[in-house]
Amino acid sequence: MPFIREILNYRSLSIVGLEKNTGKTECLNYILERLPLEKMRVGVSSIGIDGERKDQVTQTAKPEIFLREGIIFSTTEKHFRQRKLVAELLEIGDVHTSLGRIVTAKVVAPGKVMLSGPPSTQELIKWIKNLNYQYNVQLSIIDGALSRLSPASPAVSEAMILATGAALSLTFSDLIAKTNHVVKLVNIESTKHDIPIELTSSQNGIWLYDTSRKKHAVLYDSAFTMNEREVDRKIDGDLVFVSGAITDRLMNKLSSDKYLTNCEIVVKDFTKIFLTPLLYNNFIKKGGKISVMNRSKLLAICVNPVSPTGYKLDSDAICNELYKLTGVPAYDIFKYI
Structure with missing residues (x-):
């Protein structure tokens, strides 16, 4: 997997899987083994639990995470005590999880460890900033949890690697289709419009925005109230901004509105898109446009x-x-480890 050099161009990287046992840990170990630690400082953690010897669902053996000397890692108190390496304790955080507080340490003698880090995307963002500011970490790596794409949000990490495989589907065509759909969402283009901060900073609401007159108004307070009242059309607009997630239900509502037929639909990033392949593909084929704030x-x-x-x-x-359909290099991880 000759993408190590490209990783060095970014300050943060997430590794996320479309299902358990798609090879995230093997991919992480491959990267950690080959990063030039003599030239840079690397930090690593997980939004879930990773590095356990046995899968808790299938009871099959799993690869443990191996950390080289100099790597900074964050894990919970429970798993820090169970580590099989020598580490210098750097700090104990204030965030409490079911497995204890988050411990940050530096590897003194290499070995194995289980990672169970910050429990939310907001805490991951803080973790990355803290490692950079406090310990001069140039690259922070996040190992994602089961089928959670949130660490891959550009609000968290600058770059990502996607893990897929037979655990997702045993049917070749189905595996390709499911993976290709996610890659399509990841590669959705950024909007060319400057959207007001009042919209981008909002946590709720679906907004109608007139990009020429720079005016906006609320279409719906939330996706849950769409069928409870008529839309108050104070302005006409050519862009719909969805502050939260866009689902099949919301997309059906927006695409069936004759006043919104030619509107560009914008979400914050691809992790906010929860559309089935059929609905998404039909919407695009009919000339619909979905964009993201951050690609x-x-x-x-x-x-x-x-x-x-x-x-x-x-x-x-x-x-x-996969390479033919997406243009993204695809590698069998077991051929490189």
Whole structure:
């Protein structure tokens, strides 16, 4: 997987999987083993629990996370006590989790550790800033939890790697289709319009915005109240800004509104899009446009062709087809470790 050099162009990286056992940990170990630690300081943590010896669902063996000397890591108190490496304690955070507070330490002698870090995206953002400010960390790596794409939000990390594989589907065509759909969402273009901070900073509401006259008004207070009242049309607009998530229900409502037919729909980033492939593809084919405030940078797709039950797919065929459809390099992780 020759993308290590490209990783060095970014200050933060997330590794996220479309399902458990798609090879996130193998991918993380591959990266950590090859980063030039003599030239840079690296920090690593997880939004879930990673590095356990055995999968808690399938009871199959899993690779542990190996950290080299000099790497800074954050994990909970419980897993810090269980570490199999020598570390210098740097700080104990104020955030409490079910496994204790978050401990940040520096590896003195290499070994293995379980990572269970900040429990939310907001805490991850703080973690990255703290590592950079307090310990001069040039690259922060986040290992995502089960099927959670939130760490890949550009609000959290600058770049991402997507892990997929036979654990997602044992059918070649289905695996390709599901992965391709997510890549399409990741690669959605950024809007060319400057959207008012009143809209971008809002936590609720669907807004109508007139990009030429710079006027805006609330279409709906939230997606839950769409059917309870008529829209108060104070202005005409050519852009709809969705402050939260866009779902099939919301998309059906917006696309069926004759006054919004030609409107560009904008969300904060791809992690806010929860559209089924059928609905999304039909909307795009009909000339609809969805944009994001902040676009993610997908560096590579890692493929684990082996399912938890031992069934194996043709990894070369998967990688070639994904690259053909997405233009994103795809690699069988087991060929490089």
